[in-house]
Amino acid sequence: MSAAPPKRRPGRPKTVDRDRAIELAMDLWWRDGISGSSLNEVCRRVQLSKPALYREFGGQDGLMEAALAHYEEQVIAPVLAATQIDLPFADLVELLVVGMTQAAGPAGCLFTELRLAQSRLGEATMQRLRAMERHRRQVFEDWYQRALDRGEVDPSIPPALAARYIDTQTATALAQLGVGEPAELVAQQARLAFRTLWSPSS
Numbered sequence: 001m002s003a004a005p006p007k008r009r010p011g012r013p014k015t016v017d018r019d020r021a022i023e024l025a026m027d028l029w030w031r032d033g034i035s036g037s038s039l040n041e042v043c044r045r046v047q048l049s050k051p052a053l054y055r056e057f058g059g060q061d062g063l064m065e066a067a068l069a070h071y072e073e074q075v076i077a078p079v080l081a082a083t084q085i086d087l088p089f090a091d092l093v094e095l096l097v098v099g100m101t102q103a104a105g106p107a108g109c110l111f112t113e114l115r116l117a118q119s120r121l122g123e124a125t126m127q128r129l130r131a132m133e134r135h136r137r138q139v140f141e142d143w144y145q146r147a148l149d150r151g152e153v154d155p156s157i158p159p160a161l162a163a164r165y166i167d168t169q170t171a172t173a174l175a176q177l178g179v180g181e182p183a184e185l186v187a188q189q190a191r192l193a194f195r196t197l198w199s200p201s202s
Contacts, residue, residue: 021056025042025066067110068125069128075105075110076111089153101173101177133167142159154198165197173190
């Protein structure tokens with residue numbers, strides 16, 4: 001009687017290119033949104049098997065949180081940093097409007113897309129989103145306060161309220177771009193909306 005064949009040892013898991021997967025996931029959700037992508041489609045597009053996705057990221061929520069963090073670093077942080085430039089408020093608003101409407105890459109904004117789809121987000125992604133919202137509004141509030149100190153904006157508008165207004169207007173513009181509205185029209189509307197903040201004497 002012949003001996004039983006030796007049991008095959010399980011192979012080592014394939015090495016995951018984590019950075020590549022995050023980049024591909026960010027591009028997928030930025031371009032296509034999150035509503036039409038099944039888990040199978042996400043795995044195919046980011047070139048990961050389901051076991052590899054769960055092993056590396058803990059599931060789709062972990063991958064989405066990582067993609068959003070990458071988007072924050074690559075796309076949002078430079079925009080927020082621009083509010084620190086020593087220019088008049090109106091000039092920085094123009095830079096912001098031009099940056100939003102003429103930016104390279106897919107139209108719209110992954111951050112805005114996820115804010116509009118919160119009922120479909122996991123806990124890790126929601127925590128990242130909330131932290132980004134708080135940071136974004138604080139940056140806008142500090143920016144408005146500096147402009148207020150220089151007499152460039154309306155003193156009757158509290159900085160915290162102005163920050164929420166700026167956040168709302170930028171999100172609205174980016175959402176319009178995301179659904180294909182003409183960039184120049186979106187820019188004109190944004191400029192008109194921001195004039196609400198100007199100092200009455202300007």
